[in-house]
Amino acid sequence: MALAEETSRIAALFEYSDEEVNKGVLEFLRQMKEGLQHDGTSLSQIPTYVTGVPNGTEKGLYLAVDLGGTNFRVCSVHLNGDTTFNLTYSKVAIPKELMVAEHAHQLFGFLAKQIEIFLRTHHGDHFDAHIRRRQTVSTPEGYRDEQIFRLGFTFSFPVQQSGINKGTLMRWTKGFDIPDAVGKDVCALLQQEIDRLHLPVKVAALVNDTVGTLMARSYTSPGKTATLLGAIFGTGTNGAYVEKVSNIKKPVGGDYDKSTGQMVVNTEWGSFDNQLNILPNTSYDIELDKKSVNPGIQMFEKRVSGMFLGEIVRLAIVDMLKNPSISLFRDENSSQNDWKSTTTIGAESSVFQQWGLDSSIMSIAAADNTPDFSTLRQELEKQLQVYAASREDALAFKKVAYAVGRRAARLSAVALGAIVLQSGKLKEAGDEPIDIGVDGSLVEHYPFFRDMIYEGLSAIEGIGPEGSKKIRIGIAKDGSGVGAALIALVAANMERKTVGDYLNRLRNDVAQKISNVFAGTAEPTTVA
Numbered sequence: 376m377a378l379a380e381e382t383s384r385i386a387a388l389f390e391y392s393d394e395e396v397n398k399g400v401l402e403f404l405r406q407m408k409e410g411l412q413h414d415g416t417s418l419s420q421i422p423t424y425v426t427g428v429p430n431g432t433e434k435g436l437y438l439a440v441d442l443g444g445t446n447f448r449v450c451s452v453h454l455n456g457d458t459t460f461n462l463t464y465s466k467v468a469i470p471k472e473l474m475v476a477e478h479a480h481q482l483f484g485f486l487a488k489q490i491e492i493f494l495r496t497h498h499g500d501h502f503d504a505h506i507r508r509r510q511t512v513s514t515p516e517g518y519r520d521e522q523i524f525r526l527g528f529t530f531s532f533p534v535q536q537s538g539i540n541k542g543t544l545m546r547w548t549k550g551f552d553i554p555d556a557v558g559k560d561v562c563a564l565l566q567q568e569i570d571r572l573h574l575p576v577k578v579a580a581l582v583n584d585t586v587g588t589l590m591a592r593s594y595t596s597p598g599k600t601a602t603l604l605g606a607i608f609g610t611g612t613n614g615a616y617v618e619k620v621s622n623i624k625k626p627v628g629g630d631y632d633k634s635t636g637q638m639v640v641n642t643e644w645g646s647f648d649n650q651l652n653i654l655p656n657t658s659y660d661i662e663l664d665k666k667s668v669n670p671g672i673q674m675f676e677k678r679v680s681g682m683f684l685g686e687i688v689r690l691a692i693v694d695m696l697k698n699p700s701i702s703l704f705r706d707e708n709s710s711q712n713d714w715k716s717t718t719t720i721g722a723e724s725s726v727f728q729q730w731g732l733d734s735s736i737m738s739i740a741a742a743d744n745t746p747d748f749s750t751l752r753q754e755l756e757k758q759l760q761v762y763a764a765s766r767e768d769a770l771a772f773k774k775v776a777y778a779v780g781r782r783a784a785r786l787s788a789v790a791l792g793a794i795v796l797q798s799g800k801l802k803e804a805g806d807e808p809i810d811i812g813v814d815g816s817l818v819e820h821y822p823f824f825r826d827m828i829y830e831g832l833s834a835i836e837g838i839g840p841e842g843s844k845k846i847r848i849g850i851a852k853d854g855s856g857v858g859a860a861l862i863a864l865v866a867a868n869m870e871r872k873t874v875g876d877y878l879n880r881l882r883n884d885v886a887q888k889i890s891n892v893f894a895g896t897a898e899p900t901t902v903a
């Protein structure tokens with residue numbers, strides 16, 4: 376069988392038709408509603424206690440940290456109040472052994488240490504002043520609370536929130552696995568380690584990266600429209616959107632600002648349709664899932680996000696390599712190869728190792744439209760030890776990778792389209808666009824990923840080509856920094872409000888007591 380023919384057959388396995396997109400949207404809407412009604416559903420629909428989005432006028436200096444993938448970022452963000460900000464940051468790779476450590480304090484201790492290093496390096500004056508205050512302080516309350524840095528903690532894993540800075544870890548994703556942390560409050564875990572190092576930092580807000588992206592986009596986006604949705608298409612995938620509180624039927628305990636009637640909901644759509652009612656399921660998807668650390672979970676993510684797409688392509692390629700009737704990455708003699716050299720594949724090639732194919736090569740494959748695919752062929756050599764791949768080999772690889780990438784983009788359209796429909800905004804929208812902020816390596820680096828999403832959106836009933844023109848998908852950089860800072864600001868305002876409310880109550884109480892004394896109705900005071 377010719378290579379080209381087999382390539383087309385494999386690529387066709389990843390086709391995701393308009394009809395399937397529409398079925399997907401209906402199921403997504405159904406699972407969204409289910410998640411708003413009960414806990415324990417596959418779309419978790421987590422209330423975030425964030426009840427409004429910013430408008431660009433917010434000001435102040437905040438700290439933000441970001442744990443969610445391979446790196447840990449610490450940053451300080453100065454919000455200038457005019458839709459702009461200044462950001463200073465440092466980034467370290469998370470040691471692999473800490474991602475699967477035995478005890479939570481090993482990872483969280485490492486994070487606190489990075490915060491200390493950052494403060495000493497970038498905010499030395501503030502840090503030293505704090506140390507001096509600690510040494511000289513004589514009041515029982517210690518130093519004034521306002522001297523403390525408020526920190527927004529972007530923690531991009533599924534967390535059951537119970538307040539703006541409280542939430543228990545439901546499960547790890549993206550290759551992390553520290554069972555000791557599951558079921559614990561991750562803010563408290565970080566605060567404990569920060570306190571152990573005596574740092575002047577209060578964990579003020581717990582933020583999923585999608586919520587950060589939504590906030591950052593809303594702070595910086597052009598025009599007056601408040602952003603509807605923040606989404607990540609990177610190592611993992613997820614989205615958070617603004618929902619009417621009246622639609623959240625499951626109980627939302629604890630304190631939050633009820634005046635807006637809205638709350639940001641973290642969908643955790645990575646786990647959409649874990650039961651596989653409608654998700655496509657090729658033999659490669661099945662194999663990937665079976666060999667993953669969390670079989671049966673994050674089934675949408677396993678078909679959409681950067682961490683998994685490379686592995687799907689790898690499994691398809693290995694399948695083709697095993698097929699004796701086609702000739703992929705091998706030619707009988709060099710005369711068949713336009714580079715006049717015999718194709719070989721190293722026995723140690725990472726093609727033969729689980730996770731050995733990084734999704735970044737898919738972007739290179741999609742971008743290389745040169746007549747002989749020279750960039751892709753060089754990359755096959757560099758990344759996968761495939762030497763002197765022929766033009767036909769490169770084309771086969773490109774087609775399979777494209778099919779996997781395109782299916783991911785169309786599935787992404789399902790999630791985005793369903794949320795747009797759920798918001799009812801298309802019916803309301805005047806001239807203002809429906810704004811969506813996105814971030815992550817796929818949307819940033821995979822050529823035409825956004826265009827393929829738009830193509831999917833146009834195919835959705837209730838959106839169509841006209842509706843899709845009203846949807847504005849824009850990159851929101853630094854959501855985990857700026858967004859987290861914005862939520863730390865909201866949290867600080869809430870704290871002030873609570874203190875203000877308390878003082879008002881106290882004042883009213885005292886006034887009442889005094890007027891009772893004058894009216895002669897004062898209750899007798901008991902002295903214990």
Ligand code: BGC
Binds near residue numbers: 612
């Ligand atoms: C996590 C989400 C996160 C997403 C993007 C997923 O694996 O469950 O919480 O938002 O990755 O980083």
